[in-house]
Amino acid sequence: MGRKQQGRAIATATPVWRQRVWLVALALGMVAAGAGGTWWYHAKSARTDAPAIRAGDGVSGPRGMVHVPGGDFQMGSDHKMAQANERPAHKVHVNGFWMDQHHVTNAEFRKFVAATGYLTTAERRPDWETIKVQLPPGTPRPPDSAMVAGAMVFVGTNSPVPLREYWRWWRFVPGADWKHPNGPGSNIDGKDNHPVVQVSYEDVQAYARWVGKRLPTEAEWEFAARGGLEQSTYAWGDQFAPDGRQMANVWQGQQVQPFPVVSAKAGGAAGTSPVGTFPANGYGLYDMTGNAWQWVADWYRADQFRREAGVTTAALQNPAGPSDSWDPTEPGVPVSAPKRVTRGGSFLCNEDFCLSYRPSARRGTDPYTSMSHLGFRLVMDDGTWAEARRQPALAARP
16 A cells, blocks of 8 residues: 555544543553544635735724634535545535634743743643543553653654554653743744644633633634635645645655655654745635644534534524534544544645645544644634723733
8 A cells, every 4th residue: 555545544544633642542551542634625616705804903903813704605525535524515604703813823822821820731730530531431540650741742753654653753742832842852932923832722712711812613713714715625725836836834745755754854844834924815814724733612523514514404603513522533532532623734734644734624632632733823703802992901902
Protein backbone atom coordinates (compact mmCIF):
# COMPACT_ATOMS: atom_id res chain seq x y z
CA MET A 1 0.00 0.00 0.00
CA GLY A 2 1.42 3.42 -0.99
CA ARG A 3 1.70 6.30 1.47
CA LYS A 4 -1.31 8.14 0.07
CA GLN A 5 -3.40 4.98 0.07
CA GLN A 6 -2.24 4.25 3.60
CA GLY A 7 -3.17 7.78 4.60
CA ARG A 8 -6.63 7.33 3.09
CA ALA A 9 -7.09 4.09 5.01
CA ILE A 10 -6.17 5.85 8.22
CA ALA A 11 -8.46 8.73 7.32
CA THR A 12 -11.41 6.37 7.55
CA ALA A 13 -10.26 5.10 10.94
CA THR A 14 -10.09 7.28 14.03
CA PRO A 15 -9.12 10.82 15.14
CA VAL A 16 -5.68 11.34 16.63
CA TRP A 17 -5.96 14.29 18.97
CA ARG A 18 -6.21 12.70 22.43
CA GLN A 19 -3.73 14.37 24.74
CA ARG A 20 -5.15 13.32 28.07
CA VAL A 21 -5.86 9.78 26.92
CA TRP A 22 -2.25 9.52 25.86
CA LEU A 23 -1.00 10.84 29.19
CA VAL A 24 -2.59 7.85 30.85
CA ALA A 25 -1.63 5.56 27.99
CA LEU A 26 1.99 6.53 28.32
CA ALA A 27 1.88 6.11 32.08
CA LEU A 28 0.33 2.66 31.85
CA GLY A 29 1.99 1.48 28.66
CA MET A 30 -1.34 1.41 26.84
CA VAL A 31 -2.45 2.76 23.49
CA ALA A 32 -5.90 4.26 23.83
CA ALA A 33 -6.37 6.26 20.67
CA GLY A 34 -6.08 6.12 16.89
CA ALA A 35 -5.16 8.32 13.98
CA GLY A 36 -7.22 10.14 11.45
CA GLY A 37 -7.44 12.50 8.55
CA THR A 38 -9.84 14.01 6.13
CA TRP A 39 -10.01 14.53 2.38
CA TRP A 40 -11.14 17.13 -0.07
CA TYR A 41 -14.27 17.71 -2.12
CA HIS A 42 -14.87 19.75 -5.26
CA ALA A 43 -16.90 22.93 -5.49
CA LYS A 44 -20.47 22.84 -6.70
CA SER A 45 -21.08 26.55 -7.14
CA ALA A 46 -19.84 29.89 -5.91
CA ARG A 47 -21.77 32.86 -4.56
CA THR A 48 -21.36 36.05 -6.49
CA ASP A 49 -23.06 38.34 -3.97
CA ALA A 50 -20.36 38.43 -1.29
CA PRO A 51 -20.65 41.70 0.63
CA ALA A 52 -17.89 44.23 1.11
CA ILE A 53 -15.65 43.52 4.10
CA ARG A 54 -16.84 45.35 7.18
CA ALA A 55 -14.16 45.69 9.85
CA GLY A 56 -14.83 47.00 13.34
CA ASP A 57 -13.00 50.13 14.47
CA GLY A 58 -14.29 50.39 18.05
CA VAL A 59 -17.10 52.71 16.96
CA SER A 60 -19.00 51.05 14.13
CA GLY A 61 -18.04 47.59 15.37
CA PRO A 62 -15.76 45.86 17.88
CA ARG A 63 -12.11 46.54 17.17
CA GLY A 64 -10.18 43.62 15.69
CA MET A 65 -13.33 41.87 14.47
CA VAL A 66 -15.07 41.71 11.10
CA HIS A 67 -18.76 41.36 10.46
CA VAL A 68 -20.04 38.08 9.03
CA PRO A 69 -23.43 38.93 7.49
CA GLY A 70 -25.18 35.63 8.04
CA GLY A 71 -27.54 33.85 5.68
CA ASP A 72 -28.32 30.41 4.27
CA PHE A 73 -25.62 27.99 3.14
CA GLN A 74 -24.93 24.33 2.50
CA MET A 75 -23.09 23.00 5.56
CA GLY A 76 -20.97 19.87 5.25
CA SER A 77 -20.22 17.94 2.07
CA ASP A 78 -21.61 15.13 -0.09
CA HIS A 79 -18.51 14.69 -2.21
CA LYS A 80 -17.26 11.11 -2.56
CA MET A 81 -14.05 12.02 -0.71
CA ALA A 82 -15.82 13.63 2.26
CA GLN A 83 -15.60 11.82 5.55
CA ALA A 84 -18.73 10.33 7.10
CA ASN A 85 -18.79 12.99 9.82
CA GLU A 86 -19.06 15.71 7.13
CA ARG A 87 -22.15 14.15 5.50
CA PRO A 88 -24.67 15.05 4.29
CA ALA A 89 -24.54 18.61 3.04
CA HIS A 90 -27.63 20.28 4.48
CA LYS A 91 -29.17 23.73 4.45
CA VAL A 92 -28.46 25.92 7.49
CA HIS A 93 -29.17 29.55 8.34
CA VAL A 94 -27.05 31.64 10.71
CA ASN A 95 -27.69 35.18 11.86
CA GLY A 96 -25.04 37.85 11.41
CA PHE A 97 -22.25 38.16 13.98
CA TRP A 98 -18.81 39.64 14.54
CA MET A 99 -15.75 37.38 14.45
CA ASP A 100 -12.13 37.90 15.44
CA GLN A 101 -10.26 38.68 12.24
CA HIS A 102 -7.53 36.25 13.25
CA HIS A 103 -6.67 33.71 15.93
CA VAL A 104 -6.27 35.02 19.46
CA THR A 105 -2.55 35.73 19.67
CA ASN A 106 0.10 35.13 22.29
CA ALA A 107 0.12 38.86 23.09
CA GLU A 108 -3.64 38.94 23.60
CA PHE A 109 -3.65 35.84 25.78
CA ARG A 110 -0.75 37.24 27.83
CA LYS A 111 -2.87 40.28 28.72
CA PHE A 112 -5.58 37.96 30.04
CA VAL A 113 -3.15 35.98 32.16
CA ALA A 114 -1.53 39.16 33.51
CA ALA A 115 -4.93 40.59 34.46
CA THR A 116 -6.36 37.45 36.05
CA GLY A 117 -3.47 35.22 37.10
CA TYR A 118 -5.12 32.37 35.22
CA LEU A 119 -3.32 29.01 34.98
CA THR A 120 -4.11 26.93 31.91
CA THR A 121 -4.94 23.25 32.19
CA ALA A 122 -1.48 22.39 30.82
CA GLU A 123 0.06 24.27 33.74
CA ARG A 124 -1.90 22.34 36.35
CA ARG A 125 -1.48 18.86 37.71
CA PRO A 126 -3.91 16.63 35.77
CA ASP A 127 -7.14 15.68 37.48
CA TRP A 128 -7.89 11.95 37.32
CA GLU A 129 -11.65 12.52 37.25
CA THR A 130 -11.39 14.42 33.97
CA ILE A 131 -9.02 11.87 32.45
CA LYS A 132 -10.77 8.63 33.29
CA VAL A 133 -13.92 9.47 31.31
CA GLN A 134 -11.78 9.17 28.16
CA LEU A 135 -10.68 5.62 29.07
CA PRO A 136 -12.34 2.21 29.21
CA PRO A 137 -14.29 1.58 32.44
CA GLY A 138 -12.10 0.07 35.11
CA THR A 139 -8.83 1.56 33.85
CA PRO A 140 -6.60 1.87 36.91
CA ARG A 141 -5.41 5.26 38.06
CA PRO A 142 -1.82 5.92 36.97
CA PRO A 143 0.85 6.53 39.59
CA ASP A 144 1.25 10.05 40.97
CA SER A 145 4.62 10.30 39.25
CA ALA A 146 2.83 10.25 35.89
CA MET A 147 0.32 12.92 36.85
CA VAL A 148 2.41 15.95 35.97
CA ALA A 149 1.59 19.21 34.24
CA GLY A 150 2.36 19.27 30.54
CA ALA A 151 0.86 18.94 27.08
CA MET A 152 1.11 17.13 23.75
CA VAL A 153 3.85 18.34 21.42
CA PHE A 154 4.48 17.51 17.77
CA VAL A 155 8.08 16.27 17.60
CA GLY A 156 8.11 14.73 14.12
CA THR A 157 10.52 12.04 12.98
CA ASN A 158 13.87 12.04 11.22
CA SER A 159 12.86 9.35 8.73
CA PRO A 160 9.63 7.98 7.22
CA VAL A 161 7.48 5.87 9.52
CA PRO A 162 4.18 3.99 9.08
CA LEU A 163 1.37 6.51 9.32
CA ARG A 164 -0.46 4.39 11.85
CA GLU A 165 2.34 4.88 14.36
CA TYR A 166 1.22 8.36 15.42
CA TRP A 167 2.99 8.05 18.76
CA ARG A 168 6.28 8.52 16.91
CA TRP A 169 5.52 12.15 16.09
CA TRP A 170 3.48 13.18 19.13
CA ARG A 171 4.81 13.17 22.67
CA PHE A 172 3.47 14.21 26.05
CA VAL A 173 6.05 16.73 27.29
CA PRO A 174 6.08 17.75 30.97
CA GLY A 175 6.32 21.52 31.21
CA ALA A 176 4.81 22.23 27.80
CA ASP A 177 2.23 25.04 27.95
CA TRP A 178 1.17 28.17 26.08
CA LYS A 179 4.40 29.99 27.03
CA HIS A 180 6.50 26.94 26.17
CA PRO A 181 4.51 25.29 23.35
CA ASN A 182 7.18 22.70 22.56
CA GLY A 183 8.33 22.08 26.13
CA PRO A 184 10.50 23.77 28.77
CA GLY A 185 13.29 24.51 26.31
CA SER A 186 10.99 26.50 24.01
CA ASN A 187 9.42 29.93 24.32
CA ILE A 188 7.29 32.43 22.42
CA ASP A 189 9.83 35.26 22.36
CA GLY A 190 9.27 37.30 19.23
CA LYS A 191 5.98 35.53 18.54
CA ASP A 192 3.48 37.96 20.00
CA ASN A 193 1.55 37.92 16.73
CA HIS A 194 1.39 34.12 16.43
CA PRO A 195 -1.72 32.18 17.46
CA VAL A 196 -1.68 31.13 21.08
CA VAL A 197 -1.63 27.33 21.25
CA GLN A 198 -1.59 24.74 24.05
CA VAL A 199 -4.96 26.04 25.27
CA SER A 200 -7.85 23.74 26.17
CA TYR A 201 -11.56 24.34 25.71
CA GLU A 202 -11.73 25.21 29.41
CA ASP A 203 -8.96 27.80 28.96
CA VAL A 204 -10.72 29.31 25.97
CA GLN A 205 -13.98 29.66 27.87
CA ALA A 206 -12.18 31.47 30.68
CA TYR A 207 -10.63 33.90 28.19
CA ALA A 208 -13.97 34.42 26.43
CA ARG A 209 -15.70 35.37 29.68
CA TRP A 210 -12.96 37.88 30.47
CA VAL A 211 -13.04 39.54 27.06
CA GLY A 212 -16.84 39.55 26.75
CA LYS A 213 -17.09 37.30 23.71
CA ARG A 214 -17.94 33.65 23.02
CA LEU A 215 -16.85 30.73 20.89
CA PRO A 216 -18.60 30.40 17.53
CA THR A 217 -21.00 27.57 16.96
CA GLU A 218 -19.89 24.99 14.45
CA ALA A 219 -22.39 26.38 11.93
CA GLU A 220 -21.18 29.95 12.42
CA TRP A 221 -17.57 28.84 12.05
CA GLU A 222 -18.18 26.99 8.78
CA PHE A 223 -20.28 29.79 7.33
CA ALA A 224 -17.51 32.27 8.15
CA ALA A 225 -14.76 29.97 6.86
CA ARG A 226 -16.43 29.67 3.47
CA GLY A 227 -16.18 33.43 3.00
CA GLY A 228 -19.27 33.60 0.79
CA LEU A 229 -18.23 30.70 -1.46
CA GLU A 230 -20.83 27.92 -1.61
CA GLN A 231 -19.23 24.46 -1.35
CA SER A 232 -15.80 25.61 -2.53
CA THR A 233 -12.95 23.22 -1.88
CA TYR A 234 -10.96 25.70 0.20
CA ALA A 235 -11.73 28.89 2.08
CA TRP A 236 -10.34 30.83 -0.91
CA GLY A 237 -11.76 28.82 -3.83
CA ASP A 238 -11.16 25.56 -5.68
CA GLN A 239 -7.43 25.61 -6.42
CA PHE A 240 -5.06 24.77 -3.58
CA ALA A 241 -2.34 27.13 -4.83
CA PRO A 242 -3.84 29.51 -7.42
CA ASP A 243 -1.11 30.74 -9.76
CA GLY A 244 1.37 28.91 -7.55
CA ARG A 245 0.58 31.05 -4.52
CA GLN A 246 0.49 29.43 -1.08
CA MET A 247 -2.79 30.40 0.63
CA ALA A 248 -2.43 28.87 4.10
CA ASN A 249 0.15 27.60 6.57
CA VAL A 250 0.00 23.85 5.99
CA TRP A 251 2.62 21.12 5.77
CA GLN A 252 4.83 21.79 2.74
CA GLY A 253 7.48 19.14 3.26
CA GLN A 254 6.05 16.16 1.41
CA GLN A 255 7.77 17.13 -1.84
CA VAL A 256 11.16 16.67 -0.12
CA GLN A 257 10.38 14.31 2.74
CA PRO A 258 7.06 12.66 3.60
CA PHE A 259 5.02 13.56 6.65
CA PRO A 260 5.99 13.54 9.53
CA VAL A 261 9.71 13.94 8.75
CA VAL A 262 11.15 17.19 10.08
CA SER A 263 14.84 16.77 9.33
CA ALA A 264 16.84 19.73 8.07
CA LYS A 265 16.05 18.69 4.49
CA ALA A 266 12.33 18.25 5.07
CA GLY A 267 11.32 21.80 4.29
CA GLY A 268 8.18 21.13 6.27
CA ALA A 269 6.26 22.22 9.31
CA ALA A 270 8.19 24.55 11.57
CA GLY A 271 5.12 25.66 13.50
CA THR A 272 2.65 28.50 13.42
CA SER A 273 3.10 31.57 11.28
CA PRO A 274 2.20 35.16 12.25
CA VAL A 275 -1.50 35.87 11.89
CA GLY A 276 -2.31 37.61 8.63
CA THR A 277 0.63 36.07 6.76
CA PHE A 278 -1.68 34.67 4.09
CA PRO A 279 -4.60 36.34 2.28
CA ALA A 280 -7.93 36.80 4.03
CA ASN A 281 -11.06 35.06 2.77
CA GLY A 282 -14.12 36.79 1.34
CA TYR A 283 -15.24 38.09 4.74
CA GLY A 284 -11.82 39.47 5.62
CA LEU A 285 -10.93 36.60 8.00
CA TYR A 286 -7.37 35.31 8.18
CA ASP A 287 -6.27 31.71 8.70
CA MET A 288 -9.72 30.19 8.88
CA THR A 289 -7.97 27.05 7.71
CA GLY A 290 -4.37 26.09 8.33
CA ASN A 291 -1.95 27.53 10.92
CA ALA A 292 -3.71 26.21 14.06
CA TRP A 293 -6.84 24.20 14.73
CA GLN A 294 -9.68 26.18 16.31
CA TRP A 295 -12.05 25.29 19.12
CA VAL A 296 -15.75 25.86 18.52
CA ALA A 297 -18.62 25.72 20.99
CA ASP A 298 -20.48 22.54 20.03
CA TRP A 299 -20.29 19.12 21.55
CA TYR A 300 -19.00 16.68 18.94
CA ARG A 301 -21.11 13.90 17.48
CA ALA A 302 -19.83 11.94 14.51
CA ASP A 303 -23.42 11.66 13.23
CA GLN A 304 -24.53 15.22 13.89
CA PHE A 305 -24.94 16.26 10.27
CA ARG A 306 -27.18 13.27 9.59
CA ARG A 307 -29.25 14.21 12.60
CA GLU A 308 -29.53 17.83 11.50
CA ALA A 309 -30.43 16.92 7.93
CA GLY A 310 -33.35 14.85 9.21
CA VAL A 311 -34.92 17.69 11.16
CA THR A 312 -36.32 19.74 8.27
CA THR A 313 -36.01 20.21 4.53
CA ALA A 314 -35.93 23.96 5.11
CA ALA A 315 -32.85 25.74 6.42
CA LEU A 316 -32.07 24.76 9.99
CA GLN A 317 -32.04 27.98 12.00
CA ASN A 318 -28.88 28.80 14.00
CA PRO A 319 -28.09 25.24 15.12
CA ALA A 320 -26.22 25.16 18.42
CA GLY A 321 -25.09 21.55 18.19
CA PRO A 322 -26.05 18.45 20.16
CA SER A 323 -26.48 18.11 23.92
CA ASP A 324 -23.96 15.30 24.23
CA SER A 325 -20.97 13.67 22.55
CA TRP A 326 -20.90 10.52 20.48
CA ASP A 327 -17.96 9.10 18.57
CA PRO A 328 -17.70 5.36 17.84
CA THR A 329 -14.44 5.66 15.89
CA GLU A 330 -11.82 5.59 18.67
CA PRO A 331 -10.91 2.13 19.96
CA GLY A 332 -10.48 2.14 23.71
CA VAL A 333 -12.35 5.42 24.19
CA PRO A 334 -15.98 5.30 25.38
CA VAL A 335 -18.34 6.39 22.60
CA SER A 336 -19.89 9.00 24.90
CA ALA A 337 -16.59 10.45 26.17
CA PRO A 338 -16.86 14.26 26.26
CA LYS A 339 -15.55 15.97 23.13
CA ARG A 340 -15.89 19.43 21.64
CA VAL A 341 -15.61 20.23 17.96
CA THR A 342 -12.34 21.55 16.53
CA ARG A 343 -12.12 23.01 13.04
CA GLY A 344 -9.77 24.36 10.40
CA GLY A 345 -6.69 22.14 10.38
CA SER A 346 -3.17 23.34 11.12
CA PHE A 347 0.41 23.65 9.95
CA LEU A 348 0.61 19.85 10.18
CA CYS A 349 -2.10 19.11 7.61
CA ASN A 350 -0.80 17.62 4.37
CA GLU A 351 -1.95 15.70 1.33
CA ASP A 352 -0.48 12.37 2.47
CA PHE A 353 -2.13 12.21 5.88
CA CYS A 354 -4.62 14.96 6.69
CA LEU A 355 -6.43 17.40 4.43
CA SER A 356 -8.34 19.20 7.15
CA TYR A 357 -7.64 22.66 5.76
CA ARG A 358 -11.12 22.63 4.21
CA PRO A 359 -14.24 24.36 5.55
CA SER A 360 -16.25 21.14 6.09
CA ALA A 361 -13.55 19.12 7.88
CA ARG A 362 -14.26 18.50 11.57
CA ARG A 363 -12.95 16.61 14.60
CA GLY A 364 -13.88 15.92 18.18
CA THR A 365 -11.38 16.74 20.93
CA ASP A 366 -11.31 16.24 24.69
CA PRO A 367 -12.22 19.62 26.29
CA TYR A 368 -9.18 19.41 28.56
CA THR A 369 -6.76 18.74 25.72
CA SER A 370 -4.09 21.27 24.80
CA MET A 371 -1.73 20.70 21.88
CA SER A 372 0.99 22.54 20.01
CA HIS A 373 -1.25 23.13 16.99
CA LEU A 374 -4.57 24.01 18.64
CA GLY A 375 -5.81 27.58 19.22
CA PHE A 376 -9.02 29.60 18.86
CA ARG A 377 -10.86 32.75 17.83
CA LEU A 378 -14.07 34.25 19.23
CA VAL A 379 -17.29 35.89 18.08
CA MET A 380 -19.74 38.48 19.34
CA ASP A 381 -23.46 38.75 18.56
CA ASP A 382 -24.74 41.89 16.88
CA GLY A 383 -26.95 42.50 19.90
CA THR A 384 -24.03 42.15 22.31
CA TRP A 385 -22.10 44.82 20.45
CA ALA A 386 -25.14 47.11 20.37
CA GLU A 387 -25.47 46.74 24.16
CA ALA A 388 -21.75 47.38 24.60
CA ARG A 389 -22.06 50.61 22.64
CA ARG A 390 -24.63 51.77 25.20
CA GLN A 391 -22.23 50.90 28.03
CA PRO A 392 -18.77 52.39 27.40
CA ALA A 393 -17.15 50.17 30.01
CA LEU A 394 -18.20 47.09 28.04
CA ALA A 395 -17.13 48.54 24.71
CA ALA A 396 -13.68 49.25 26.18
CA ARG A 397 -13.02 45.62 27.10
CA PRO A 398 -9.73 44.23 25.76
